[in-house]
Amino acid sequence: MRAMTQLDQIRNFSIVAHIDHGKSTLADRLIQMTGTVAERDMKAQLLDSMDIERERGITIKANTVRIEYPAKDGRTYILNLIDTPGHVDFAYEVSRSMRAVEGSLLVVDASQGVEAQTLANVYQAIDAGHEIVPVLNKIDLPAADPDRVKENIEDVIGLDASDAIPISAKTGLGIPDVLEAIVTRLPAPKGDREAPLKAMLVDSWYDAYLGVVVMIRVMDGVIRKGDRVRMMQTNAVYGIDKLAVLKPQMVDIPELGPGEIGIFTASIKQVRDTRVGDTITHERKGCEVPLPGFKPAQPVVFCGLFPVDANDFEALRDAIEKLALNDASFSYEMETSAALGFGFRCGFLGLLHLEVIRDRLEREYDLDLITTAPSVVFKLHMKDGEVRDLHNPADMPDLTYVDHIEEPRIKATIMVPDEYLGDILKLCQDRRGIQLNLTYAGNRAMVEYDLPLAEVVFDFYDRLKSVTKGYASFDYVISEYREDHLVKMSILVNEEPVDALSMMVHRDRAESRGRAMVEKLKELIPRHMFKIPIQAAIGARVIARETLSAMRKDVTAKCYGGDATRKRKLLDKQKAGKKRMRQFGKVEIPQEAFISALKMDG
Ligand SMILES: Nc1nc2c(ncn2[C@@H]2O[C@H](COP(=O)(O)OP(=O)(O)OP(=O)(O)O)[C@@H](O)[C@H]2O)c(=O)[nH]1
Numbered sequence: 001m002r003a004m005t006q007l008d009q010i011r012n013f014s015i016v017a018h019i020d021h022g023k024s025t026l027a028d029r030l031i032q033m034t035g036t037v038a039e040r041d042m043k044a045q046l047l048d049s050m051d052i053e054r055e056r057g058i059t060i061k062a063n064t065v066r067i068e069y070p071a072k073d074g075r076t077y078i079l080n081l082i083d084t085p086g087h088v089d090f091a092y093e094v095s096r097s098m099r100a101v102e103g104s105l106l107v108v109d110a111s112q113g114v115e116a117q118t119l120a121n122v123y124q125a126i127d128a129g130h131e132i133v134p135v136l137n138k139i140d141l142p143a144a145d146p147d148r149v150k151e152n153i154e155d156v157i158g159l160d161a162s163d164a165i166p167i168s169a170k171t172g173l174g175i176p177d178v179l180e181a182i183v184t185r186l187p188a189p190k191g192d193r194e195a196p197l198k199a200m201l202v203d204s205w206y207d208a209y210l211g212v213v214v215m216i217r218v219m220d221g222v223i224r225k226g227d228r229v230r231m232m233q234t235n236a237v238y239g240i241d242k243l244a245v246l247k248p249q250m251v252d253i254p255e256l257g258p259g260e261i262g263i264f265t266a267s268i269k270q271v272r273d274t275r276v277g278d279t280i281t282h283e284r285k286g287c288e289v290p291l292p293g294f295k296p297a298q299p300v301v302f303c304g305l306f307p308v309d310a311n312d313f314e315a316l317r318d319a320i321e322k323l324a325l326n327d328a329s330f331s332y333e334m335e336t337s338a339a340l341g342f343g344f345r346c347g348f349l350g351l352l353h354l355e356v357i358r359d360r361l362e363r364e365y366d367l368d369l370i371t372t373a374p375s376v377v378f379k380l381h382m383k384d385g386e387v388r389d390l391h392n393p394a395d396m397p398d399l400t401y402v403d404h405i406e407e408p409r410i411k412a413t414i415m416v417p418d419e420y421l422g423d424i425l426k427l428c429q430d431r432r433g434i435q436l437n438l439t440y441a442g443n444r445a446m447v448e449y450d451l452p453l454a455e456v457v458f459d460f461y462d463r464l465k466s467v468t469k470g471y472a473s474f475d476y477v478i479s480e481y482r483e484d485h486l487v488k489m490s491i492l493v494n495e496e497p498v499d500a501l502s503m504m505v506h507r508d509r510a511e512s513r514g515r516a517m518v519e520k521l522k523e524l525i526p527r528h529m530f531k532i533p534i535q536a537a538i539g540a541r542v543i544a545r546e547t548l549s550a551m552r553k554d555v556t557a558k559c560y561g562g563d564a565t566r567k568r569k570l571l572d573k574q575k576a577g578k579k580r581m582r583q584f585g586k587v588e589i590p591q592e593a594f595i596s597a598l599k600m601d602g
Pocket residue numbers: 017018019020021022023024025026059086137138139140141167168169170171
């Protein structure tokens with residue numbers, strides 16, 4: 001049996017960085033330099049982790065690893081690196097991972113400086129009470145300016161950067177200094193070995209061979225193979241089959257004590273049965289009070305997913321059920337739409353999450369899907385005092401029963417070179433934003449805005465990137481629900497309401513939004529043999545209208561009846577086009593209309 005690990009010989013940390021600033025490269029270097037993975041295995045190792053990432057769609061756990069490091073003081077330390085998802089959609093998961101460690105390396109690209117995502121993540125680390133070691137990466141680049149970036153870190157984050165460590169994760173320069181700093185500058189974990197078991201569920205995933213794998217951080221007590229443990233939120237009891245640490249491959253271990261991080265398997269059927277942030281204790285003589293801060297997964301963005309071909313409905317149902325088994329934060333329920341037939345209303349943590357799931361359905365399950373415009377959850381305060389969640393504008397009840405409506409607001413942080421600032425302010429203003437703060441760090445502006453989430457979920461990020469030629473970075477947190485003057489706008493095509501196109505809008509913007517929608521639809525819907533009115537309405541009141549005039553001739557008319565092959569070709573083409581159309585009453589609406597119509601130009 002191995003010797004018990006002393007708490008003061010453990011350091012737990014995460015790496016905080018903006019995308020592309022070198023988090024993965026640094027993690028690989030730390031692993032390599034401590035011989036955690038033999039040199040010749042390194043390449044294979046990296047490929048493996050990429051496969052996992054690809055399989056899971058998003059970088060989540062590829063770089064969680066236990067490193068053994070012989071420090072200059074002559075003692076060997078266990079360094080546990082926990083990888084955190086970098087994207088805002090997973091803010092809650094990030095906050096839990098941060099609670100599982102005591103410190104962070106803040107990696108900033110020395111040729112770029114602090115970006116919006118750096119900020120959002122570093123604030124999470126500060127909230128979790130971390131000791132933070134700033135690291136300036138990519139100093140091998142000619143454009144690197146470590147002194148300027150140090151100042152930048154101090155100005156923008158308010159963190160002392162005088163001891164920031166200059167490194168190149170690419171060449172390996174400075175990596176030994178990082179390892180030493182982890183030991184000397186980050187605190188050791190605390191915990192009581194004699195106390196009842198208290199461990200936090202940090203993450204879980206499905207492994208093809210092992211089934212559900214649960215990653216934990218032990219706070220107090222000791223967990224051993226064979227133990228019977230209880231998850232305090234779900235109240236389910238499991239027997240520990242396998243206990244291991246990640247190096248990064250799994251290495252079995254007889255026990256995990258306070259301050260340690262590892263994984264277990266316990267014949268858990270679905271990832272859905274595990275909740276990030278849950279407290280794990282022993283079935284008998286367990287702890288009384290769970291760890292604070294648990295939150296059930298809460299989808300915030302909803303959209304409809306419908307098969308293009310109605311015959312694919314069962315296949316879509318199977319695929320969605322399978323994906324949901326491994327993703328507790330993805331919700332779905334069946335939905336029928338007059339325009340789109342049978343499909344599902346699905347809930348996601350955010351836009352990236354939505355895209356990942358939709359891509360997987362299309363790629364892995366080979367489904368052709370119609371995605372309706374994403375919408376947020378509105379809170380309807382009814383006159384009788386009831387508060388209802390509205391997931392789908394089509395379900396909006398009669399207004400006479402509704403007292404007022406609240407919508408989710410976000411606090412957005414945008415960082416941008418100052419030449420684009422004007423465009424950014426205009427974009428935020430157009431989306432009902434309220435400016436909270438504007439500061440400068442060098443020639444980069446940092447703006448904070450209070451914005452309605454509903455105005456951001458659709459194409460805000462695309463617009464932001466396009467008006468700034470990709471130079472802006474953006475991050476947000478949901479702040480609160482707030483009342484506003486919101487109404488449901490319906491779209492009528494040929495006098496019939498098309499559910500999938502209805503949306504919640506601010507009363508003051510309804511006219512302009514309605515006008516833009518009907519104009520866009522007039523372009524998107526092909527002409528028919530008859531005249532088609534396209535209208536936007538609030539309740540019974542029409543606020544905008546366009547008329548699509550009738551088609552004069554049919555497509556084959558210009559073929560003089562003579563050339564049969566040409567005629568057939570045209571008809572075939574028309575038929576193929578039809579597959580991507582939806583029959584609605586007498587009108588056919590092309591699939592792309594459901595998304596394009598909602599895109600707002602400027
Ligand atoms: N020149 C130079 N390039 C580097 C250095 N460190 C990382 N890079 C490069 O920067 C790019 C991004 O590095 P990653 O390690 O993938 O960055 P990341 O922050 O993990 O990015 P995501 O995984 O996408 O969040 C890669 O092309 C790296 O090769 C460095 O020290 N010098």
